[in-house]
Amino acid sequence: MSKLIKKKLRTDFDADYDVIICCQKGDVxxxxxxxxxxxxxxxxxxxxxxxxYTEAAEVVQDTFVSxxxxxxxxxxxxxFSTWLYTIVVNLSRNKLKQxxxxxxxxxxxIDDPMPADDGEIKREHASNxxxxxxxxxxxxxxxxxxxxxxxLEGEFREVIVLRDIQGFSYDEIxxxxxxxxxTVKSRLHRAREAVRNCLVKxxxxx
Amino acid sequence: xxxxSIQEKLSAYIDNQLSAEEKxxxxxxxxxxxxxxxxxxDLKKTIAHTQGLEELEPPPWLTQKVMARVREEAxxxxxxxxxxxxxxxxxxxxxxxxxxxxxxxxxxxxKTIEPEIKQTASAPEQSIAKEAPSEAAPGKKKRSVRESxxxxxxxxxxxxxxxxxxxxxxxxxxxxxxxxxxxxAFAPRAMETAEMKKQVMSLTVYIKDAVIMNKEIEKIxxxxxxxxxxxxxxxxxxxxxxRLNSNKVKELKEKLKLIGxxxxxxxxxxxxxxVEINIKIVRTGARVR
Numbered sequence: 001m002s003k004l005i006k007k008k009l010r011t012d013f014d015a016d017y018d019v020i021i022c023c024q025k026g027d028v029x030x031x032x033x034x035x036x037x038x039x040x041x042x043x044x045x046x047x048x049x050x051x052x053y054t055e056a057a058e059v060v061q062d063t064f065v066s067x068x069x070x071x072x073x074x075x076x077x078x079x080f081s082t083w084l085y086t087i088v089v090n091l092s093r094n095k096l097k098q099x100x101x102x103x104x105x106x107x108x109x110i111d112d113p114m115p116a117d118d119g120e121i122k123r124e125h126a127s128n129x130x131x132x133x134x135x136x137x138x139x140x141x142x143x144x145x146x147x148x149x150x151x152l153e154g155e156f157r158e159v160i161v162l163r164d165i166q167g168f169s170y171d172e173i174x175x176x177x178x179x180x181x182x183t184v185k186s187r188l189h190r191a192r193e194a195v196r197n198c199l200v201k202x203x204x205x206x
Numbered sequence: 207x208x209x210x211s212i213q214e215k216l217s218a219y220i221d222n223q224l225s226a227e228e229k230x231x232x233x234x235x236x237x238x239x240x241x242x243x244x245x246x247x248d249l250k251k252t253i254a255h256t257q258g259l260e261e262l263e264p265p266p267w268l269t270q271k272v273m274a275r276v277r278e279e280a281x282x283x284x285x286x287x288x289x290x291x292x293x294x295x296x297x298x299x300x301x302x303x304x305x306x307x308x309x310x311x312x313x314x315x316x317k318t319i320e321p322e323i324k325q326t327a328s329a330p331e332q333s334i335a336k337e338a339p340s341e342a343a344p345g346k347k348k349r350s351v352r353e354s355x356x357x358x359x360x361x362x363x364x365x366x367x368x369x370x371x372x373x374x375x376x377x378x379x380x381x382x383x384x385x386x387x388x389x390x391a392f393a394p395r396a397m398e399t400a401e402m403k404k405q406v407m408s409l410t411v412y413i414k415d416a417v418i419m420n421k422e423i424e425k426i427x428x429x430x431x432x433x434x435x436x437x438x439x440x441x442x443x444x445x446x447x448x449r450l451n452s453n454k455v456k457e458l459k460e461k462l463k464l465i466g467x468x469x470x471x472x473x474x475x476x477x478x479x480x481v482e483i484n485i486k487i488v489r490t491g492a493r494v495r
Contacts, residue, residue: 028273028280035272043264057265064272068279145255163221164256170223189217196252206251 016080023071031071035064038081041166042088048161049092050099051150059095063088078175085168086176089158096154141203148198156191163188207231213245220249407455410486413466419487420444426461430454435482442489452481466490 022030039060046056046063066087074083149157158177162168163184174181199206212235218224219232236243413419420439423446427434432450439445450458462468462485 026280026284028277031276032269032273035269035276039264039268039272040261043268044261047262048259053262053265057268060264060268061272061275065275065279068276141255142259145259149256160256164253165259170221185218185223186214188221189214192217192249192252192256195256196248199252199255206248206255 020071020074020080023068024074031064031068034067034084038084039064042084045085045088045161045166046092046095048146048149048165049089049157050095051146052095052099055095055099056092059088059091063091066091082172082175089162089176093154093158096157144202145195145199148195148202151198152191152194156187156194159184159188160191160195164192207235209235209239209242212236212239212242216242216246216249219246220253407481407483408471408486409459409462409483410469410471410488411462411466412469412488412490414490419465422465423462423485423487426458430458430461432458444487446483446485446487448483448485449480450483452478455481455483458483 016034019030019033023034042063043056043060046059047053050056050059063084067084074080149160152160159173162173162176163170168176170181170184173179173184177184179187196206212232215224215228215232219229224232236246411419411423420437423444424434426432427446427448427450430450432448432454434446434448436447437445459468459470466487467490
């Protein structure tokens with residue numbers, strides 16, 4: 001890596017700089033730090049995009065292996081995390097296509113009410129103030145929201161996951177998806193509208 | 207601005223992505239338009255629902271599994287690189303030895319197949335010389351080459367025995383060149399001999415005066431329409447290799463008996479057509495042992 005890139009890395013991305021250097025030198029243990037730091041967010045991106053817990057886990061593994069394989073190619077042009085998330089988005093997109101093809105072959109409609117497969121998943125309990133009924137209701141609504149997001153076309157699903165669920169900026173999304181900012185805006189609006197229409201149908205009152 | 211345009215901008219409005227002017231326009235419109243205001247509220251709630259989705263915990267085994275795969279990847283890379291890039295002081299001698307091994311092997315192989323190369327070079331020569339007069343088609347040529355190969359072997363066999371005979375018969379002063387000439391000339395004959403082995407007769411005639419006998423035999427054979435294929439003489443012996451029709455053989459024998467004592471070697475089979483006869487004339491007092 002040239003001195004200029006090294007310098008850029010150091011000034012902009014202190015957080016990951018040292019670890020990246022170690023990984024590029026072949027330090028496998030240093031890579032574990034990166035895995036622990038980013039796996040949750042990556043997993044959630046993938047899960048929301050694919051709608052499948054198991055597939056999401058696989059995507060995350062594939063992403064990390066791909067990153068390790070190509071870590072020497074990382075030149076510091078963008079943030080390391082952006083690079084990471086871009087890969088996970090791409091792999092999730094591919095995985096989603098696979099899932100859809102499989103589902104089509106099995107004649108299983110994606111628009112059917114989603115099975116409650118999330119029931120056994122460990123969740124972060126954001127709030128312990130809610131009563132049991134409230135929690136159940138919340139759970140139910142969540143499942144319906146997830147279902148509506150799942151019903152979106154791939155490109156709309158991507159923007160809504162990255163923006164509303166993961167909180168990336170328009171610029172970051174534009175970088176990751178390699179689309180113009182204006183496209184992000186319009187796509188996001190249409191995605192939100194679609195979710196809204198879907199929610200009205202399944203939940204009734206928003 | 208109409209409601210449709212306003213509503214299209216609501217997403218960006220919520221996210222603070224509009225320019226100052228556009229934002230002001232939307233602000234104004236929303237104050238006045240209840241429909242757009244409802245749309246705005248709906249959009250906000252939708253976003254809230256989506257944002258409200260809980261973040262899931264990845265499976266507990268995920269880190270472990272990732273690291274296992276990464277370590278496997280690292281191991282593979284290392285092994286591959288190690289194989290390619292041995293330290294030079296080990297790699298170079300190995301390469302040198304390998305090159306030498308190839309060269310030596312090639313040399314030995316060449317040595318082994320060299321005589322075969324020479325053989326295949328000479329055999330076509332013989333067959334080509336024989337086949338030249340007859341214009342053979344390529345297919346036929348192949349066959350004839352193969353035939354001549356077989357014949358070459360027969361010739362060899364016949365030549366070997368003939369060679370021995372000639373060496374026995376030849377006077378020591380005779381130059382080797384002549385022997386070789388005889389050999390070559392004899393070769394096709396020997397071939398015929400090999401083929402017609404069954405039809406060769408051998409007669410030995412014992413006489414007092416061999417020189418006269420020689421001329422007499424020539425006369426006899428001419429009379430009987432026989433063909434003298436070959437004749438030789440040395441010491442006290444004369445040899446004739448003669449071709450004669452089988453029905454004349456009896457007559458020949460009778461005529462020879464008039465000149466001297468005739469010994470006949472047992473003929474191998476009843477002759478048909480032309481017969482080849484070896485006539486040996488020996489001066490009495492010098493019997494063949």
